[in-house]
Amino acid sequence: MAAVIEGIGAWLPPRIVTNDDLCTTLDSTHEWIETRTGISERRMVSEGMSTRDLAVEAGVRALKSAGAATVDAVVLATTSFDRLCPAVAPEVAHLLGLGTVPAFDLTSACSGFLYGLATSGGLIASGVADRVLFIGAEAFTTLVNPEDRGTAPIFGDGAGAVVLRRGDADEPGALGVFDLGSDGARADLLAIPAGGSRQRSASAGLGHDTVPVEDWYLRMEGRPLFQQAVERMAESSRGVLDRTGWSVADVDWFVGHQANVRIVNAVADELELARDRVAVNIGRVGNTLAASVPLLLNDIAHTGALRPGHRVLLSAFGAGLSWGSTVLTWPDIPVEAVR
Known part of the structure; x- marks a missing residue:
């Protein structure tokens, strides 16, 4: 028994x-940004639009791809919650017309899609659900300081979703073994200090206006994060390949989290994986955190570059620090373009 991808949407x-x-208000240039990140443009939510809205749109398309009118559970991976409380997923389930199915959020930043796949697969393996809608959705640009040239150019907004069903481990679309990990000793390398219980407890009775403005935005230590991302994604990828019995030569596509094109390429080099088997779309979408991997899968499947039967290695790294990898053979499912 396994969790099998039967639909995808973005x-x-x-x-x-x-x-x-960006550079009309940011001390930077197009060339500086593109050279260091590989990003030329990104999508951003308009006024009044939130993670919920992105998740619903991706969910509609994933359900259509799967030909499914109902699911038994909804899982949503995000780091840009609409509110600190409640979770976004129950409202998404309601708006999708899925009734009172169990629905919950999980957060693991940029590795959220890998953690969410494992969690959704666990719901199926445990018998809680026969079919799960899993969505990665982010309106993360709302949490980035627009005046910080180290972070503002990197992030974009978007959503990607898959429908998972109960199936056989040897059929196309079945999720393979997982490798997941974390390192909380380095949690401060990528963090938003304000808004949580730690900050509220420390400033009890003082009011939000006493918190430095920059604490409400993302802080990032780029150099050590780069090193950690390459090391952890490469190590994690090797782990799942070894446990699956695949060699690097067996991999048709490496679909890595799109944080920075140099990170993706460096991981591929560590794995001795040819660049023509490395999927990339960061140039037009930026870093969309938990939405990154499904957006990329949707893109390359729609163009026909990713075809049924292709062997795919997925890997991601994010705040926490956290990371994860898995493998699958791509199924024959309909894929709608994202424009």
């Missing part, structure tokens, strides 16, 4: 923000 907000657009 959505990007219509607002396109180019590097040149």
Whole structure:
């Protein structure tokens, strides 16, 4: 028995923000951003749009792809919650017309899609659900300081979703073994200090206006994060390949989290994986955190680059620190373009 992908969907907000657009208020240039990140443009939510809205759009498309009118559970991976409480997933399930099915959020930042796949597969393996809608959705640009040239150009908004069903471990679309890990000793390398119980407890009775403005935005230590991302994703990828019995030569596509094109390429080099088997779409979407991997899968499947029967290695790394990898053979499912 296994969790099998039977549908996929993705959505990007219509607002396109180019590097040149950012540089009207940011001390940077298009060339500086593109050279260091591989990003030329990204999508951003418009006023009033939130993670919930992105998740619903991706969910609609995934359900359509699967030909499924109902599911037994909804899982949503995000780091950009609409509110600190309640979770986003129950409202998404309601708006999708899925009734009172169990629905919950999980957060593991950029590795959220890998953690969410494992969690959704666990619901199926335990008998809680026969079919799960799993969504990675982010409106993370709302949490980035627009004046910080180290973070503002990197992130974009979007959502990607898959429908998983109970099936056989040897059929196309079945999720393989997982490798998941974390290192909380390095949690401060990528963090938003304000908004949680730690900050509220420390400033009890003082009010939000006493918190430095920059504490409400993402802080990132780029150099050590780069090193950790390459090391952890490569190590994790090797782990699942070894346990699956695949060699690097067996991999048709490496679908790595799109944080920075240099990170993706460096991981591929560590694995001695040819660049023509490395999937990339960061140039037009930026880093969409938990939405990154499904958006990329949707893109390359729609173009026909990813075909049924292809062997795929998935890997991601994010705040926490956290990371994860898995493998699957791509199934024959309909895929709708994301524009």
